[in-house]
Amino acid sequence: MTDQMPPDGLSALFLENRDKLQRFLRARTGSADDSEDILQDLWIKVQKAQTGPVSDGMAYLYRMAHNAVLDSHRSDQRRKKRDDAWQAGRDAGAASTGISAEPDPEALLMQREKLSAVEAALNQMPERTAYLFRAFRVEGKSQKLLAQELGISISAVEKHLQRAYRAIMALEVYADNGDRRRLMTKGDEDA
Amino acid sequence: MEQAIAWHIRLSRPDAPVDDWEEFTLWLEKDALHRRAYDRVSDMDAGLSGLQPTIHTESGAQPTSSRNTPARWKPVLAAIAALFICALLLWPQLSGPELQVVETQAGERRTITLSADTRIELNGGSRIILEQGNERLARLEQGEAVFHVRHDAQNPFIVETGRYILKDAGTVFNVARHGEGLHVAVAEGKVIFQPDTKAIGIDAGKQLHVPASGTAKLVNVAVGDIGAWREGRLNFYEAPLDIVAADIMRASGKKISVSPSLSERNFTGVLIVEKDEAQFKRQLELLLNVRVTANGEAWLLEP
Numbered sequence: 001m002t003d004q005m006p007p008d009g010l011s012a013l014f015l016e017n018r019d020k021l022q023r024f025l026r027a028r029t030g031s032a033d034d035s036e037d038i039l040q041d042l043w044i045k046v047q048k049a050q051t052g053p054v055s056d057g058m059a060y061l062y063r064m065a066h067n068a069v070l071d072s073h074r075s076d077q078r079r080k081k082r083d084d085a086w087q088a089g090r091d092a093g094a095a096s097t098g099i100s101a102e103p104d105p106e107a108l109l110m111q112r113e114k115l116s117a118v119e120a121a122l123n124q125m126p127e128r129t130a131y132l133f134r135a136f137r138v139e140g141k142s143q144k145l146l147a148q149e150l151g152i153s154i155s156a157v158e159k160h161l162q163r164a165y166r167a168i169m170a171l172e173v174y175a176d177n178g179d180r181r182r183l184m185t186k187g188d189e190d191a
Numbered sequence: 192m193e194q195a196i197a198w199h200i201r202l203s204r205p206d207a208p209v210d211d212w213e214e215f216t217l218w219l220e221k222d223a224l225h226r227r228a229y230d231r232v233s234d235m236d237a238g239l240s241g242l243q244p245t246i247h248t249e250s251g252a253q254p255t256s257s258r259n260t261p262a263r264w265k266p267v268l269a270a271i272a273a274l275f276i277c278a279l280l281l282w283p284q285l286s287g288p289e290l291q292v293v294e295t296q297a298g299e300r301r302t303i304t305l306s307a308d309t310r311i312e313l314n315g316g317s318r319i320i321l322e323q324g325n326e327r328l329a330r331l332e333q334g335e336a337v338f339h340v341r342h343d344a345q346n347p348f349i350v351e352t353g354r355y356i357l358k359d360a361g362t363v364f365n366v367a368r369h370g371e372g373l374h375v376a377v378a379e380g381k382v383i384f385q386p387d388t389k390a391i392g393i394d395a396g397k398q399l400h401v402p403a404s405g406t407a408k409l410v411n412v413a414v415g416d417i418g419a420w421r422e423g424r425l426n427f428y429e430a431p432l433d434i435v436a437a438d439i440m441r442a443s444g445k446k447i448s449v450s451p452s453l454s455e456r457n458f459t460g461v462l463i464v465e466k467d468e469a470q471f472k473r474q475l476e477l478l479l480n481v482r483v484t485a486n487g488e489a490w491l492l493e494p
Contacts, residue, residue: 024212027219030226062212066202067488070233108292114238138242140448140489143204149451158200165196165232174235 013057014046020058021065028069038068114173121167132157133164194218195228199236205486240296291321295334298444300421308341309348314367314420316441334441335367337418342380355401358386364393365418369434371403378417398428416461423464429457432479432492439464445471446489453481453494 014021021042025035042065122130128150135141135149136157143161147154168174198215201207219225295301297316304310305326313319317334329338331352340348340359348359350366355373357366362380366373375382376398384391384399384407391407393399398412416426420442427435435458436447443464458479465471472483472490481492 020213020216023220024216027216028226028229030223056206056208058209059207059212062209063205063207063487066212070237073230073233074237108294111238114235115242118239118242134242137236137239140446140486140491142486142491143200145450145491158197161200162193162196165200165236166193169192169196169232169235174231 010046010049010057010061014043014061017058017061021061024062025065025069028066034072038065038072041072042068110173114171117171117173118168121171122164125164125167129160129164132160136161192228192232195225195232198229199232203487205484291323292318293321294318296444297440297446298442306341308339310339312337312339312418312421314441315444331366331368333368335365335420335438337363337365337378337421339363356385356387358383360392363417367438369403369437372434373399373401375399375401376412376417378414419461425462425464427458427460427462429459432456432458432481435462435479436492439475443471448486448489448491450491450493453492 018039022035022039025038026032029035029038042061045064045068046061122133125133132146132150135146136143141149143154143157147157150157198218201211202215219229293301293303293313295313295315295317299315301313302310303313303319303321305321309326311319311329314335317336318332319334319336320330320332322328327343327346327348329336329348329350331350338348338350338359340362342348342359342362344360348362350357350359352366352368352373353371357364357375360381360383362382363378364380364382365376365378367375375384375393377393377395379395381395382393384393384401391399391409393409396411396414398410398417399407400410401407410428412426412428416424419426420438423442425435425438425442427438430438432449432453436449439445439447439462445468460478462474462478465474475481475490475492476483479492481494484491484493
């Protein structure tokens with residue numbers, strides 16, 4: 001595996017490492033069917049991808065696979081939401097409001113509740129931790145950039161971020177109560 | 192859970208090596224609960240999109256960074272911000288009428304039809320609040336929208352946005368929020384900015400720039416360029432690169448951050464949002480005269 005690849009290098013790399021990617025997707029989705037679908041989509045994307053020289057092709061493929069799981073997760077959730085909204089709209093005989101785009105008020109409220117809890121938690125955190133978290137998650141600054149900016153090591157940045165994420169995940173709004181809207185539950189796998 | 196969090200942060204590094212991915216696979220395989228924990232972290236993270244970047248003071252005296260604020264004020268500001276957020280959250284319940292929130296993801300667009308001759312086209316990454324039963328009022332909480340409004344002098348259409356109010360005087364106009372800043376461009380008719388105080392009239396073919404701090408400025412704009420985001424064209428006039436980045440994100444869903452060393456740089460010109468990422472990247476590099484590096488899903492603009 002060389003660093004500089006010919007134009008079709010990514011496709012070749014994919015074929016060579018298909019098993020590894022499949023194993024990753026299977027572990028990540030917990031479903032053989034889902035991972036197979038995502039792998040198929042990924043293969044199409046890889047063939048279409050016009051990338052310049054990629055320094056570490058395999059890491060790049062893993063990243064693509066990882067993102068593909070998130071994308072499929074997200075579009076599933078969106079579809080679910082749309083279906084729910086559609087159903088709710090039919091049940092309520094809505095369309096009388098004259099407003100065509102119907103958000104799901106319950107979900108919005110829950111979302112706001114979560115965000116306010118997160119804001120409150122951030123305000124409780126040490127200043128530097130909260131700053132790093134916002135800069136990383138909201139402004140999209142990389143850990144490397146933040147390390148340079150504050151003159152600390154990347155692993156120190158990582159520790160701050162971990163602390164922030166831990167505090168947020170410990171919030172009651174994120175408690176795992178067998179969330180029925182979760183995507184890849186047992187029921188969904190069987191369906 | 193702690194391990195799931197550590198993985199989530201580790202893998203968000205754009206240069207995460209193959210070893211990390213293989214180790215991550217092994218960790219996932221070890222226990223099905225690991226995947227569940229990772230999903231929960233990932234879901235939580237995905238839901239944080241509405242978070243505020245930094246806490247702004249209403250005076251806007253120091254618009255860019257809370258780090259310039261003397262440390263002793265921080266708890267006070269944080270408390271004010273918390274109160275403000277609570278007020279914002281309670282606001283719908285306290286006030287009488289039913290409110291309708293319409294929100295778009297970055298890269299998504301929506302048209303809201305209020306009546307036969309009044310509609311709002313909402314750009315990506317935007318949020319608007321409407322009062323049910325009152326189709327003459329809209330509050331643009333975040334993002335950008337084109338308003339097509341039936342003019343009625345007796346009952347003008349009002350857009351509230353942050354601390355500003357816009358009143359239509361017969362009209363098609365585009366409103367874009369950039370944090371505390373505001374851009375209003377009028378394609379047809381006229382809009383009154385701050386009707387109760389300054390009452391600046393914005394005629395067709397004019398655009399009002401209200402920066403986060405400093406004085407507002409009225410400039411000419413080609414009518415055809417107003418709301419051009421609907422066709423995937425983004426027009427900029429002396430726009431700081433972070434505003435350019437925010438507009439691209441709204442229109443395309445592509446997350447872009449700007450290196451602090453480019454904070455002084457302005458851009459005037461037109462960008463076309465392209466589906467092909469490689470081409471879009473080249474375009475940005477050429478037109479903005481920057482280097483674009485991938486940072487996970489996001490792009491970083493550097494000199």
